[in-house]
């Protein structure tokens with residue numbers, strides 16, 4: 001399952017901008033972020049940050065912690081992602097091994113049937129779900145953990 005698909009659908013400009021940066025790095029038009037310093041703190045940079053996703057190649061090389069502090073760029077500033085309510089949690093588990101739902105139920109202290117009925121993962125269960133299933137908290141509850149851009153940028157930059 002592509003955990004970035006939901007993010008891409010919600011923030012198409014950000015997705016396109018990340019793709020543009022990845023292409024530019026691969027083409028050698030801009031250096032890999034790992035080869036330069038974070039413009040905010042001077043440590044080794046790890047990712048490129050956009051302040052404005054309508055300017056795909058106007059990026060700053062930053063480390064991950066500075067990237068997190070910066071938050072999303074225009075036009076997504078102050079617009080946390082909504083959980084995709086069309087996707088039930090049990091559907092996210094389709095490609096997981098049998099028994100995963102039971103493990104989630106045990107980790108969360110609820111019944112298997114309760115997990116089966118979840119639409120959106122309850123806020124207080126998002127970390128347990130991540131631990132058991134590997135489904136990142138920013139995927140199960142993007143409204144609470146809006147760090148998908150960092151995860152995306154990390155995969156893009158790698």
Ligand SMILES: [Zn+2]
Nearest residue numbers: 038041063066
């Ligand atoms: Zn930094």
